[in-house]
Amino acid sequence: MKNITQGIGKILLVFLIANLVVTAYFLFAYSPLVQSIDLKLIVKIIKQFGLIISIPTSILFVLIDTVLIKRITKTWVLYVSRIIIFFGILYIMWLFFSIYLVASALIDNPLMDK
Numbered sequence: 001m002k003n004i005t006q007g008i009g010k011i012l013l014v015f016l017i018a019n020l021v022v023t024a025y026f027l028f029a030y031s032p033l034v035q036s037i038d039l040k041l042i043v044k045i046i047k048q049f050g051l052i053i054s055i056p057t058s059i060l061f062v063l064i065d066t067v068l069i070k071r072i073t074k075t076w077v078l079y080v081s082r083i084i085i086f087f088g089i090l091y092i093m094w095l096f097f098s099i100y101l102v103a104s105a106l107i108d109n110p111l112m113d114k
Contacts (some may be wrong), residue, residue: 014056014061017089018054019046033110051094 026045031037064085072078 009065010062011058011066014086015054015058017086018057020088022050022053022094053090053097055087057089057093060093061086064089086114 023042023045026049027037027042034041065082068078068081068085072081
């Protein structure tokens with residue numbers, strides 16, 4: 001029972017951190033384009049982008065982390081590898097999401113006549 005609780009706790013923690021990173025990136029990158037940043041905008045960013053990127057990132061990270069804990073014995077190497085793997089998985093999910101957005105924009109092009 002302790003392992004299940006720890007696993008769910010890790011998934012939730014990584015989910016929240018990934019969601020925070022995605023939201024902070026969008027706010028930082030696109031803040032010049034909006035007039036004001038309010039709670040409604042932050043919730044919209046979390047719904048449209050944060051959830052889609054954070055869910056697979058958190059699940060994959062916890063699966064890889066279980067393998068890392070068994071193989072790596074030094075604590076500092078474990079923490080450094082966790083950080084590198086977290087941002088690597090986040091980048092890969094971001095890349096897949098970007099490819100999805102571009103493909104859906106090409107398929108549903110509003111400028112093309114049907």
